[in-house]
Amino acid sequence: DADVTQTPRNRITKTGKRIMLECSQTKGHDRMYWYRQDPGLGLRLIYYSFDVKDINKGEISDGYSVSRQAQAKFSLSLESAIPNQTALYFCATSDTPAGTGSGANVLTFGAGSRLTVL
């Protein structure tokens, strides 16, 4: 089984519908992230969570919400989907840094959820 599992992998929906993308991980990492990928723009951070009670907005959080149901589960919701939210969405996890000088931790990604809003 994959370390980071995203469901659904593909979803087509209509404008105005509520959509939830789910992410679960078996890495035991405290930190979880949701990113959005658009062609030519790289990945942009939507929300991140350092633990169950610590959830923060990223650079493009408008129109999205998240829920951290457990250490292993982090879901992304679009309350009322619009066409410009059509994109590839990635969940990622990372461990808590070991300490000064240890360097940043690696992000481990899920396989992605492709969302199309008509």
Next chain:
Amino acid sequence: AQSVTQLDSHVSVSEGTPVLLRCNYSSSYSPSLFWYVQHPNKGLQLLLKYTSAATLVKGINGFEAEFKKSETSFHLTKPSAHMSDAAEYFCVVTRSGTYKYIFGTGTRLKVLA
């Protein structure tokens, strides 16, 4: 502040020839740098990581990158391209402890038979 620039959006090489994917970064702090690869319909997979140890970093599948502070570069190389290397490659800069991983816009590598 940190930023990263991937200098080529597309690179084409013939199978068996060297690969060079260029990445320049800007950072007010001692950076950590990564290269990730994304194959079609797949997630991002870590190729290699630099975190202030050796400046020449070896990764998976024969890739390596050299951290050059004076040039603020972290270019990815491979001596001999294989068809399976065709993918999109992302350079990422961050620093220890932060949530902020800055992604480049990606370089799509095409390998010609």
